[in-house]
Amino acid sequence: MDLDLLKTPGPTITALTAPFWAAAEEGRLSIQHCEDCESAIFYPRPICPHCWSQRLVWKDGSGRGHLKSFTIVQKPGHPGWIPVAPYAVGLIELEEGPTMLSFILRDNQEELVIGSAVEMIPTRIGGRTLPAFRQTQSQGKGMI
Template sequence: MDLDLLKTPGPTITALTAPFWAAAEEGRLSIQRCEECDAAIFYPRPICPHCWSERLVWKDASGRGHLKSFSIVHKPGHPGWMPIAPYAVGLVELEEGPTMLSFILRENQEDLAIGNAVEMFPTRIGGRILPVFRQKQYSERA
């Protein structure tokens, strides 16, 4: 199935989240970093949750991490996702530290496992590029 043909709702883009979505459209994963305490931050916020500084800048992340948890969705919350159900969503702990919720691509309904290495794979879904993740190839894991 071509994921771009899905009729799914798009993200709500605000002034705060616009840099994240602009980077995603370019195939990059960009997260905030605090210039005061050097913490990597995700989800976008106006102040650092670690030191309360307002000195946050956008930096490209590696796009690598590991699967912290996941769920296989059999009954989507929106009818636009029905054509690809069951599908996977998961919590990805980024190499930089923060955890983000993401769609997880699976080739041929491959099994997922907590702790497996994942990498960001920009994917066009419903007319927009989203930073989704897939497990690293078996030969690359270790």
């Protein structure tokens, strides 16, 4: 099934999150960086959670990371996702440091492996471009 045809609710876009969603629509992963302590920050916030600075800027991330954890969703919480169930969502530890929750692209037979390298693949889901991730290499046996 084409993920773009899903009838799913879109993200709530606010003034704070607009730069993230605009970058996603352009196929980029943009995350906040603190100009004082140099920490990378995700999810978007008005102040740095590390040093409390308000000097946050948006920078493009590498789009690379590692699969920290995942689950296979058998019964979606929203009926719009039923056509693609079962599907995977996972915690991605970005190369820059923060962790984000994301849709994991995979073939139904592909085993997901915690710790495997992943890369962002801009993906049309429900009429929007979202940052989804895919494993970049086969890691052998894993748990699904």
